[in-house]
Amino acid sequence: DIQLTQSPSFLSASVGDRVTITCRASQDISSSLAWFQQKPGKAPKLLIYAASTLQSGVPSRFSGSGSGTEFTLTISSLQPEDFATYYCQQLNGYPRTFGQGTKVEIK
Amino acid sequence: EVQLVESGGGLVQPGRSLRLSCTVSGLTFGDYGMSWFRQAPGKGLEWVGFIRSKAYGGTTEYAASVKGRFTISRDDSKSIAYLQMNSLKTEDTAVYYCTRDKLGRYADYWGQGTLVTVSS
Numbered sequence: 173d174i175q176l177t178q179s180p181s182f183l184s185a186s187v188g189d190r191v192t193i194t195c196r197a198s199q200d201i202s203s204s205l206a207w208f209q210q211k212p213g214k215a216p217k218l219l220i221y222a223a224s225t226l227q228s229g230v231p232s233r234f235s236g237s238g239s240g241t242e243f244t245l246t247i248s249s250l251q252p253e254d255f256a257t258y259y260c261q262q263l264n265g266y267p268r269t270f271g272q273g274t275k276v277e278i279k
Numbered sequence: 280e281v282q283l284v285e286s287g288g289g290l291v292q293p294g295r296s297l298r299l300s301c302t303v304s305g306l307t308f309g310d311y312g313m314s315w316f317r318q319a320p321g322k323g324l325e326w327v328g329f330i331r332s333k334a335y336g337g338t339t340e341y342a343a344s345v346k347g348r349f350t351i352s353r354d355d356s357k358s359i360a361y362l363q364m365n366s367l368k369t370e371d372t373a374v375y376y377c378t379r380d381k382l383g384r385y386a387d388y389w390g391q392g393t394l395v396t397v398s399s
Contacts, residue, residue, distance in 0.1 A: 173343075206385050208324070215376055215389035216316075216324060227387060259324055263384040266340045268314075268326035 174198050174262050178271035184279045191247040193274045195260035200240050204264040207236055207245045210273075211256045219258075220245065250276070281305035281388050285377055288393030291367055299362040301377030301390055308358035309333060312380040315351060315362045317373035318392075325373070329380065330360065345371075367397045 175198040185191050195205065203223040208216040218227045220236035223243055233248040247254055255278055260271040287299040301313065312335070315327040328341040330351045339351050350363040360377055374394050378386035 204384070208386075210324075215392055216386075217389070218381075218385060218387045221381070221385040221387075261324070261326075266329075267342045268329075270324045270326070273323045 173267055174201060174264065174269055176260055176262055176269055176271040178258075178260060178274050181272060181274060183274060183276045185250050185276060186279045187250055187252055189250045189279075191250050191254075191276060193245045193258055193260075193276075195238075195243045195245070195271050197241045197243075197262055197264075201262045201264035203239045204262060205236075205238070205243050206261045206263065207234075208259045208261065209254075209256045210259065216259065281379070283377055283379065283388055283390035285375060285390040285393040288375065288395045290396045290398065292399050293367060293369055293397055295367055296363070296365045297367060297395060299364070299375055299377075299393060299395070301360040301362075303358045303360070303379065306379065306388075308353075309355035312383050313351075313353060313360040314378045314380050314386055315360075316376045316378065316386070317371075317395075318376070319370075319373040322373075327362070327375070331383070335383070364395070367395075369397050371395065372397045 177196045205223045207220040210216040224236045235246045257273045257275045282304045284302045312331045314329045328351045330339045348366045352361045374392040376392045377390045379388040381387040
């Protein structure tokens with residue numbers, strides 16, 4: 173199975189900060205990666221797919237980059253509603269796997 | 280408006296069965312693959328399985344942790360996807376989500392989730 177490792181696991185930041193989360197795959201997954209945001213008690217929300225394509229309706233402060241084994245999710249200017257847990261997911265074959273999550277907290 | 284609504288969760292004893300339903304509205308259900316995910320209390324997301332649209336054979340894929348115990352099916356006439364869960368274990372306790380899969384892979388619409396608790 174393909175393992176995904178996110179870093180950091182926890183991130184403390186202030187409103188307006190630029191935030192970057194990294195997701196590393198244990199093998200080449202091309203651009204078959206998605207990023208999700210999840211708030212407590214809610215279903216996850218798709219932010220980015222195919223590594224860098226912004227899902228419809230998602231604010232442009234979110235961006236994704238990378239291919240192969242290293243990927244990043246960047247929030248250009250953190251907003252109050254962005255405090256949540258973020259997950260990467262690989263979709264290069266089965267089983268689909270997730271990173272362990274990155275919790276973004278208010279500093 | 281696209282809506283996915285899971286139902287059928289609840290408390291069940293180990294070794295018993297449960298069937299979850301995912302009722303979809305607002306899109307042409309038969310055109311899309313559907314996935315199930317779960318999230319144990321306080322834990323991360325886990326992919327459970329996937330069913331392709333009939334155009335792609337309606338075939339299924341499963342996580343190793345559920346293969347042979349869980350079965351995903353679909354009724355395109357009713358716009359419902361099912362997750363049949365047999366031989367349930369305490370470690371199957373989780374909130375279960377169904378999703379519509381964009382481009383056959385990306386979970387862009389999610390239900391609200393349904394809690395399954397496996398306990399004696």
